[in-house]
Amino acid sequence: MTRARIAALLLAACGLVAGCATPPFAATPDPAAPLVLAKQGSFFVGGRDLRSDALSLLPAYLPSGTITVDQMYVRYQVPVQATHAPIVLIHGCCLTGKTWETTPDGRMGWDEAYLRRGHPVYVVDQTWRGRSASDISAINAVKSGKESAEKLPVVFAAGHEGAWAIFRFGAEYPKTFEGQRFPLKSIDEFWKQMVPDWLNAQPTPNPTVANLSSLAKQLQGAVLMSHSQSGIYPFQTAQIDTAGIAAIVSIEPGACPSATADMMPFTKMPILVLFGDFVDLSTRWAPRLKACREFVAAANKAGGRAELMLLPEMGIKGNTHMLMQDDNSLQIADLLSAWIAKVAR
């Protein structure tokens, strides 16, 4: 390929690169266009050294020593011209940062969709999950007879059958809600994304939250975009310190802050709580939506700028709990990017 050809190819893609002459939000970014990055990489936030005498029962590795836990893995990419606010993508229960990457049926993930919109993107693995280390000392302490079984960590895995209803693919496994938009033909690829969840084995408060606060300050104005189990984390982060939080987007949070909590932290930044479809058909999710409505009202009453979007009320129907992977995932990314551009440019 000649230099001229490369330049032509890149200019052709220019409409998709933020800052080009064409209107930035004219259309959903084309995943087939070349992707031009200013930089990328990965790093950790936080972390604590811990002394243990139960690191190993194998002769090749010493039982005693120091390990580091509670750090949060972050992978980031920055487009050639970052015209929009950086977004931190925080996955939910039993999942990792993979949530936001290529969808189970092979379409572009939200990590790249926001990047192509001009947002720097930061994808994390929650502490004790994925590439963020957990502490397994208690397993060895019990296995060697030094501790009783009750000292074992609280760790769980969500089975396909139970997860089905939680993710609202249908009312119960393997039924489906009519018009649901998750790519179920590729469900096997989705199940591979699920990992054991060490949430309840971690110190309290969850170190992920303090790490998100550090990351937001480091980015000097980040949109914290959370999902499900992590839905509450950006709010908890704001309760520590509102510094560095440009906006909160909480997607189908497992919990919103209580409407009777101190609303002051939540008046300091724009807040969006987003829910998909079939919520009223789920005994798990319907009360959560109701509580989030009450929280949004309370935040606004206190002078905040909070919104609740229920996609079916906006004419967007069929979205499951995993809406970042549904067949209209890029439409929703466009919607959220436009909301961010409006409130947090």
Add this chain to the structure above:
Amino acid sequence: MTRARIAALLLAACGLVAGCATPPFAATPDPAAPLVLAKQGSFFVGGRDLRSDALSLLPAYLPSGTITVDQMYVRYQVPVQATHAPIVLIHGCCLTGKTWETTPDGRMGWDEAYLRRGHPVYVVDQTWRGRSASDISAINAVKSGKESAEKLPVVFAAGHEGAWAIFRFGAEYPKTFEGQRFPLKSIDEFWKQMVPDWLNAQPTPNPTVANLSSLAKQLQGAVLMSHSQSGIYPFQTAQIDTAGIAAIVSIEPGACPSATADMMPFTKMPILVLFGDFVDLSTRWAPRLKACREFVAAANKAGGRAELMLLPEMGIKGNTHMLMQDDNSLQIADLLSAWIAKVAR
């Protein structure tokens, strides 16, 4: 930024994009130049459904159900013009794919260095590690009293003190070998990369190996580049099937194949075994180097094309076991890319 400015900027970077008019291997790629990708994403290879009655002891999650394990997470990036062979980067003990990303002191990782050289790059998390799910059922079975403690999984963590000598930063913690090149001022960032190792809790043979075979076939000619614990995996992959393996680069393998093994699979592709410095000062590593020399001789005697490179013998001194993160890491990436270009274009 105008279109003309973007085009000028990208043309300035063109010498670093494979296929431009300037010689491709003239210099180490500039990490500050824009990075132009044809595509990127992530997927899983392999995986097995498993029925369990010990998925959870929490009321919110069902104890019984199906989970999927043994799949291998793969993140990939393809440059705009892929002029060189795809490289699969396979991390070692107690680490994840993070090994190949940004170094502890913030320099460009090998994932990006090879990409900027024109190689498509595939970074994996070994099965049961990082973003590749493990099975935690035995922990819950023991915690609930249904199984005895001996049924707990064999899982270990490498402590800083013990890892120090294994990684050959020095003879023993916290001494350093004179002239060693690991960025020890950032050692705390390196410790954060370490995760618990479930290797010995997995089925036999290690599912990572069969998954690497599938991946190599999918890529129709991949360089399998392994490190330490995973050093042997590309050889085991070749023993399953040599199809799709363009070359093997084994960096400081924990073991080479026995010199008395059937050499036939190892005559089918170019092989490079690479070691750093201070090997003879390590009772752990010196015998491994010796055994690898014997393997390379046996492979060549059987008609193979195997090489052993000992960096100090080539005038490159001071490299530790974590040479992909040492201060001359890009020099070594250049060396390996040139070797690959020579044998596996």
